[in-house]
Amino acid sequence: MIDYENFRESVKSFLAEALTPELRRAGKLTTSVFSDFKAALAWQKKLHAQGWIAPDWPTEFGGPGWDIQQRYIFQEECKRANAPSVVMMGIQMLGPMLMHYGTEEQKQHYLPRMLSGEDIWCQGYSEPGAGSDLASLKASAIRDGDDYIVNGTKIWTSMAHHANQIFCLVRTDKDVKPQAGISFLLIDLATPGITITPIVSLDGQVEQCQVFFDAVRVPCANLLGAENDGWSVAKSLLEFERGGHNFTIDVKKQLRKIHDQTKLTPWGEKTRADDPVFRHRLAEAEIDAIALEQTELRIKGTVEAGGNPGALSSLVKIVGTELGQRLNELSMDLVGPAAGPQCLDSLDPYYEGNAPVPDHALTAMAEYINNRAATIYGGTAEIQRTIIAKKVLGL
Amino acid sequence: MTDEQKMLQDSAERYLRENYEFANRQNAVDSGNAIDDERWRAFTDMGWAAMTAPEDADGFGFGLADIAPVIESFGYYLVREPLLESAVLAGGVIAAGSETTKAQYLPGIIDGSIIATIPQRDTVPLTIQAVDGADRLQGDLQFVPSGGAASHVLAPIEHDNQNHWTIIDLSLSGTSRVVYQSHDGRQGAHITIDMPFDSGCILLSGADADAATEALYTRAMLIAAAEGVGAMQGALDSTVEYTQQREQFGQPLSSFQALQHRMADMLIQTELARSLVLAACQAWDTQANNASTLALAAKAKVDLAARSVTQEAIQMHGGIATTNEYKVGHYFKRVALLESWPQHRDALIAEFIQRREA
Ligand SMILES: Cc1cc2nc3c(=O)[nH]c(=O)nc-3n(C[C@H](O)[C@H](O)[C@H](O)COP(=O)(O)OP(=O)(O)OC[C@H]3O[C@@H](n4cnc5c(N)ncnc54)[C@H](O)[C@@H]3O)c2cc1C
Numbered sequence: 001m002i003d004y005e006n007f008r009e010s011v012k013s014f015l016a017e018a019l020t021p022e023l024r025r026a027g028k029l030t031t032s033v034f035s036d037f038k039a040a041l042a043w044q045k046k047l048h049a050q051g052w053i054a055p056d057w058p059t060e061f062g063g064p065g066w067d068i069q070q071r072y073i074f075q076e077e078c079k080r081a082n083a084p085s086v087v088m089m090g091i092q093m094l095g096p097m098l099m100h101y102g103t104e105e106q107k108q109h110y111l112p113r114m115l116s117g118e119d120i121w122c123q124g125y126s127e128p129g130a131g132s133d134l135a136s137l138k139a140s141a142i143r144d145g146d147d148y149i150v151n152g153t154k155i156w157t158s159m160a161h162h163a164n165q166i167f168c169l170v171r172t173d174k175d176v177k178p179q180a181g182i183s184f185l186l187i188d189l190a191t192p193g194i195t196i197t198p199i200v201s202l203d204g205q206v207e208q209c210q211v212f213f214d215a216v217r218v219p220c221a222n223l224l225g226a227e228n229d230g231w232s233v234a235k236s237l238l239e240f241e242r243g244g245h246n247f248t249i250d251v252k253k254q255l256r257k258i259h260d261q262t263k264l265t266p267w268g269e270k271t272r273a274d275d276p277v278f279r280h281r282l283a284e285a286e287i288d289a290i291a292l293e294q295t296e297l298r299i300k301g302t303v304e305a306g307g308n309p310g311a312l313s314s315l316v317k318i319v320g321t322e323l324g325q326r327l328n329e330l331s332m333d334l335v336g337p338a339a340g341p342q343c344l345d346s347l348d349p350y351y352e353g354n355a356p357v358p359d360h361a362l363t364a365m366a367e368y369i370n371n372r373a374a375t376i377y378g379g380t381a382e383i384q385r386t387i388i389a390k391k392v393l394g395l
Numbered sequence: 396m397t398d399e400q401k402m403l404q405d406s407a408e409r410y411l412r413e414n415y416e417f418a419n420r421q422n423a424v425d426s427g428n429a430i431d432d433e434r435w436r437a438f439t440d441m442g443w444a445a446m447t448a449p450e451d452a453d454g455f456g457f458g459l460a461d462i463a464p465v466i467e468s469f470g471y472y473l474v475r476e477p478l479l480e481s482a483v484l485a486g487g488v489i490a491a492g493s494e495t496t497k498a499q500y501l502p503g504i505i506d507g508s509i510i511a512t513i514p515q516r517d518t519v520p521l522t523i524q525a526v527d528g529a530d531r532l533q534g535d536l537q538f539v540p541s542g543g544a545a546s547h548v549l550a551p552i553e554h555d556n557q558n559h560w561t562i563i564d565l566s567l568s569g570t571s572r573v574v575y576q577s578h579d580g581r582q583g584a585h586i587t588i589d590m591p592f593d594s595g596c597i598l599l600s601g602a603d604a605d606a607a608t609e610a611l612y613t614r615a616m617l618i619a620a621a622e623g624v625g626a627m628q629g630a631l632d633s634t635v636e637y638t639q640q641r642e643q644f645g646q647p648l649s650s651f652q653a654l655q656h657r658m659a660d661m662l663i664q665t666e667l668a669r670s671l672v673l674a675a676c677q678a679w680d681t682q683a684n685n686a687s688t689l690a691l692a693a694k695a696k697v698d699l700a701a702r703s704v705t706q707e708a709i710q711m712h713g714g715i716a717t718t719n720e721y722k723v724g725h726y727f728k729r730v731a732l733l734e735s736w737p738q739h740r741d742a743l744i745a746e747f748i749q750r751r752e753a
Contacts, residue, residue: 126714131643131713131714132643132644132713133643133644133645136643136644136645155714156714199718199720200718200719200720201717201718201719202716202717202718202719202724202725202727202728203578204578204719208714208717208718275741277741277745278741325706329702332731332734333734333739333740333741336735336739337515337537337538337540337732337735337736337739338538339578339731339732339735340538340540340575340577340578340579340583340732341575341576341577341578341583342575342576342577342578343575344576356573356575356585365578365728365731365732368731369578369724369727369728369731370717372706372709372710372716372717372724372727373714373717375710376709376710376713376714376717377714380710380713381710382651382653382654382710385653
């Protein structure tokens with residue numbers, strides 16, 4: 001029997017020790033799924049040294065050997081302590097696929113570098129013409145001896161400007177049905193012929209890029225899975241992206257933040273904490289958060305019992321992201337005109353100047369803006385609903 | 396509608412369509428200037444700052460209902476210069492003042508040499524304090540939306556149990572401001588005042604000041620609401636156009652009924668909001684009994700509808716709408732900030748309930 005309370009205490013004392021003020025500030029100032037990159041990397045190194053960087057991985061590849069409950073406790077305590085988020089495309093998304101589809105050499109080469117942060121990965125799926133209809137992607141890889149020659153472009157590639165590796169879906173056969181001619185390639189971003197152009201997001205920060213490939217030589221040994229079998233690899237990965245995330249933890253953090261904010265927000269002679277109308281709105285969202293939590297627990301139960309949660313995973317992505325967006329609106333309602341200033345400097349955790357707004361107001365608008373993307377990336381809310389309609393309801 | 400009104404509406408729409416392209420606007424934002432001087436000159440040369448000014452001050456004397464379509468165009472083209480704040484709002488308070496202050500400030504407002512702005516509705520009034528035997532005007536104006544662009548700010552004063560409105564020249568010593576870049580492309584400011592009190596700058600006092608406050612913020616709500624309707628229309632048009640061009644799964648996005656219905660809902664919300672705003676402007680212009688209640692209703696309606704319409708617009712565009720380079724997300728940002736201008740929606744709805752029950 002694992003003593004979970006004891007475990008929680010050991011996580012807490014590690015966090016108390018390891019999280020410097022800058023790292024906590026980076027966590028606090030995180031306005032999207034990504035924290036400040038410098039802080040994220042520093043935090044990754046600390047977690048790596050502790051052996052806790054990949055909670056979901058099996059021990060043979062460097063995981064800590066925790067059960068689902070322990071992983072949940074770890075994530076929860078990290079959020080609570082305002083730890084920055086670690087760039088997740090490698091460890092959370094590609095890692096499990098490598099373990100499943102990778103060759104021995106690939107596993108031995110890539111997995112340790114992924115854990116240490118020596119390799120930072122980004123995900124090259126979407127293209128200008130291929131978003132929801134991902135299978136229509138055009139970037140091509142043509143065999144030339146022991147190499148592929150890659151041409152084309154990927155867009156919305158998160159963190160490509162910080163990454164040194166990209167995993168890509170490329171077309172290796174044009175003459176078959178779209179899904180059947182796609183392969184999964186691991187590409188070093190330092191290879192000649194690659195250009196990375198940052199995209200400024202609506203909040204004024206850069207997180208996404210467009211990546212251009214002009215006759216880029218990639219060794220055939222960098223294929224993950226079989227040639228033309230990239231679609232199955234990608235599909236299992238997308239399920240990780242959708243189902244592997246625990247929305248309740250994020251939502252609870254937002255709720256805590258809003259509760260704190262209510263006490264700081266004047267309302268007539270009192271504060272918003274005393275405004276029955278606002279409290280009612282907040283309670284409605286809180287009730288949905290409890291329903292979400294119970295659904296995630298049901299999924300966890302099914303997975304633990306060796307079952308497949310199926311439909312529940314799609315449902316959770318929709319509910320988790322849309323509830324998160326509703327909570328952003330409640331934050332905005334509290335912050336009022338203090339949402340105006342853009343504060344790009346002050347959102348840098350290492351910035352030492354003064355912000356034009358109090359701390360609790362610093363992130364509200366940027367989060368409200370950035371989180372609109374949550375119902376777009378990782379499969380839009382519409383595509384998720386289509387999946388439910390087709391796969392679950394059989395329509 | 397008179398010919399004069401029609402001409403004004405058409406020329407405003409045409410000018411903005413031809414000269415206020417989104418890319419230019421963004422260049423102006425990036426240049427770091429609070430306003431685009433050339434556009435500002437053009438606006439005032441075309442007489443836009445005289446729209447609502449009284450005829451005896453060389454204005455056109457239009458009501459808000461007359462200019463509502465022009466205000467909508469400001470929202471539609473994402474105009475960031477504070478023309479309406481200066482000419483209609485600040486200008487309105489000045490026009491209610493004495494002949495002396497009118498003569499002193501209105502011509503500058505109309506020719507654009509003065510850019511006056513106003514603070515949030517729940518701003519704590521400035522005070523007059525005796526310091527070393529001399530009266531000083533003191534206080535802070537927080538989050539003044541166009542405070543970075545302004546040459547003057549109008550401010551409430553509370554003194555001797557009376558309210559007053561004053562106008563402050565922001566180039567004078569004793570005024571200072573922290574200017575910030577705002578998410579809607581404007582430059583806001585925190586303004587701090589600690590200067591010798593000059594009674595000559597008092598625009599209105601007592602009952603006149605109270606009436607001006609009521610008028611000012613009612614008009615501010617109506618202008619923000621009409622601008623919001625323009626933003627909704629812009630978000631809708633962009634969505635309809637984009638989804639017809641963008642193809643996924645071998646067909647235009649607009650062919651998916653799941654999206655068609657949602658665009659129909661966007662139109663429904665835009666038209667409902669437009670009807671309410673126009674009715675509220677008319678009620679205000681004719682000083683109808685329910686004018687203030689309708690203004691509160693119009694602003695609250697636009698706040699909620701514009702929030703949802705602009706969110707839907709982003710969602711139906713997909714990734715492209717999350718970039719700063721693409722226009723549609725800027726409607727979303729603008730209406731998000733309008734939700735707390737001149738005061739947060741929740742406060743307006745609370746007031747709406749009180750008035751309904753009174
Ligand atoms: C912040 C952010 C980060 C991202 N990070 C990455 C990344 O790291 N790597 C990567 O590869 N990609 C990334 N993406 C891309 C993301 O996966 C795509 O944006 C997404 O798949 C949607 O594609 P699209 O943007 O082309 O929109 P489109 O597919 O053009 O869709 C536009 C709208 O139409 C709707 N729609 C489309 N088809 C249908 C239909 N059949 N029925 C009803 N509605 C439909 C969509 O739901 C959406 O509302 C990111 C995107 C964002 C915004």
